[in-house]
Amino acid sequence: ETGVTQTPRHLVMGMTNKKSLKCEQHLGHNAMYWYKQSAKKPLELMFVYSLEERVENNSVPSRFSPECPNSSHLFLHLHTLQPEDSALYLCASSQDRGVGGYTFGSGTRLTVV
Amino acid sequence: GEDVEQSLFLSVREGDSSVINCTYTDSSSTYLYWYKQEPGAGLQLLTYIFSNMDMKQDQRLTVLLNKKDKHLSLRIADTQTGDSAIYFCAESSNTGKLIFGQGTTLQVKP
Numbered sequence: 689e690t691g692v693t694q695t696p697r698h699l700v701m702g703m704t705n706k707k708s709l710k711c712e713q714h715l716g717h718n719a720m721y722w723y724k725q726s727a728k729k730p731l732e733l734m735f736v737y738s739l740e741e742r743v744e745n746n747s748v749p750s751r752f753s754p755e756c757p758n759s760s761h762l763f764l765h766l767h768t769l770q771p772e773d774s775a776l777y778l779c780a781s782s783q784d785r786g787v788g789g790y791t792f793g794s795g796t797r798l799t800v801v
Numbered sequence: 802g803e804d805v806e807q808s809l810f811l812s813v814r815e816g817d818s819s820v821i822n823c824t825y826t827d828s829s830s831t832y833l834y835w836y837k838q839e840p841g842a843g844l845q846l847l848t849y850i851f852s853n854m855d856m857k858q859d860q861r862l863t864v865l866l867n868k869k870d871k872h873l874s875l876r877i878a879d880t881q882t883g884d885s886a887i888y889f890c891a892e893s894s895n896t897g898k899l900i901f902g903q904g905t906t907l908q909v910k911p
Contacts (some may be wrong), residue, residue, distance in 0.1 A: 692843075694843075730901065731901045731903075733898075788832070790844075790899055792836075793843050795842070795843050797841070
């Protein structure tokens with residue numbers, strides 16, 4: 689158990705569907721992150737939340753909508769996605785914006801059909 | 802800007818040593834990290850080194866840091882097939898954010 693739990697592990701959705709990815713951390717961290725990992729591309733930082741406030745949004749399309757209701761939970765709401773959005777979505781958490789490194793979840797493998 | 806570079810692929814024979822290299826650009830980095838990603842899994846923190854250290858050893862893992870050249874390496878002694886994975890180097894920026902390299906795929910042949 690890594691301390692960061694992501695659900696679901698796998699998700700297949702159509703381009704007109706709406707779904708949500710969930711991330712939960714049990715480490716008492718105060719920052720949480722969403723990353724996108726596509727085949728043969730570097731890790732892409734999507735969103736950063738620190739103390740439940742969004743502090744970074746790296747030009748992510750509006751079809752991805754994050755939500756951080758409290759310091760332990762992070763969601764990524766998805767709607768009208770494109771096939772190129774198929775990827776592994778990784779959640780991570782840290783204390784104090786990264787000092788000591790991040791703890792990652794196992795990821796959600798998303799396939800858009 | 803901040804950037805971290807790694808070679809993309811390394812192949813070694815079981816029992817040999819593996820050396821994965823990384824270069825970074827932010828001279829103010831406080832910590833440098835090595836993560837391991839096995840197939841279908843997230844990134845697992847392997848080890849990290851504080852920027853005022855030259856070397857850190859942890860069992861089969863040795864991290865070397867050349868701060869002057871902004872070069873970081875990870876040596877795995879007696880490499881096993883279970884070490885096959887993608888290894889990511891990362892530096893901490895002055896805001897605390899981690900900047901990751903593109904990952905080095907380590908293939909261990911029996």
